[in-house]
Amino acid sequence: MKNILFVSGEGLPFIKSGGLADVIGSLPEALTKQGLGAAVVLPMYKKIIEKYPDLKEECTIRVKSGIIDKQSVVYSGKVENVDFYFIRQDDYFYRDGLYGYADDGERFAFFCHAVLDMLPHIKFKPDVIHTNDWHTGMVPILCKQEYTDASYKKYKHVYTIHNLLFQGNFPKETMRCFNLSDHYYNNGDIKFDNGISFMKAGIIYADKVTTVSQTYAKEILTSEYGERMEKVLAEKGNNLVGIVNGIDVVNWNPATDPALYKNYTTTDIRNKKACKRSLQYQLGLRVADDVLLIGIVTRLTWQKGMHLILDKLSNIMNQDVQLVILGSGDNYIENELKKIESTYPHRAVFYCGYNEELSHRIYAGCDLFLMPSLFEPCGISQLISMRYGTIPLVRETGGLKDTVKPFNEYDGTGTGFSFRYFKGDEMMHILAYAIKVYYYNKPGWRKLIRQAMTLDVSWDNSAREYKNLYESM
């Protein structure tokens, strides 16, 4: 049996800012069902300290992160079959947010070192170290080049790119937070422009690189999607693979979800209507069954196609629809969206912020889920919305292309709607079609709901693929 240690900047149930946390909160558990051992290590942020006061103190370690020399306390906890470890260093992680600080390079250089320093002291003995996104990208190179003790040579490294846009690129001076010689900068392994890139190091030094859908794995080899890493990625050859994400189908289950006004199942979706009415009531929308309610839950960024939505907002609202948007992010987008309630009273609402419970109620209460991403490594939201019978309308990119099968009116197949080119008119064209199906082809819409809800969005298949990958190493 192989043991896999996931190293991540966030993970449910402890801390979440986006889809990475969903993956870390569910893939390790799914692997244990495949007979593997799994553990997770996270930074111990302020929110974790406040919300989980009973975590167990494991040990104190001394971490030398280049010129930085600090202590760190390792905590642990268990969630189902998965051990969680936490690196506590309050100078770095006792803050309100997770990332986006001026010293992020130093913070995560420290975290990467602390994870490796922790290994000899904990019960869990990994065979594979599975790092994720830029925050942990330096672990493979450190393990291979900085930690010279023989015990570090036995580990295999998998590195998963959840979003190539965020690369952890820092000024060259960040090299002072590593005990690596300048050789690794001068030979280009971690050099990117005139600074260093944590993600580039992860790609080069991991034995296997994965990303979260097959289409994204191909897209990132092109200059359009490669974020200037396409050549480095191409060099991985067959060691770059795409494995689509699943979701935690126990937590995301309309039949049992405690956040919903009423629960419903695939065989009896009547209560989905009650969820819709309760959502409309809660948000001040006109309470009505017979109007198409469109939902959006997202980071408000260009990546998620929010500019398409803003451009076409009046066209969208010219249709017989209601709109609810939950999200936070870009100031410009937030400010534009704040106007929609007064422009379209009782027809459109914007909840600015992060709200887990409301997100569940939107996934359940809406009819259509809009996700016109410019690019989408995998996307979790469309998987959740399908599970809740809320039909996704997506752009055909990355994981959206791999997971949402467009509705075919003639044979009745499909689980959503999709359009190809990132253009407002294309989105509107397919939205008009979805609206037509909703109002004039009720049996077709019911079929869509049934097919979306019964689609297997669990981790079962993908966990098996990860298992094969680990075992091939």
Ligand code: ADP
């Ligand atoms: P990302 O690129 O942000 O990781 P994903 O679709 O992969 O996009 O995952 C987003 C996850 O974060 C989903 O679980 C979604 O429900 C959640 N989420 C995004 N924004 C919010 C918000 N404002 N409030 C609650 N949950 C949110």
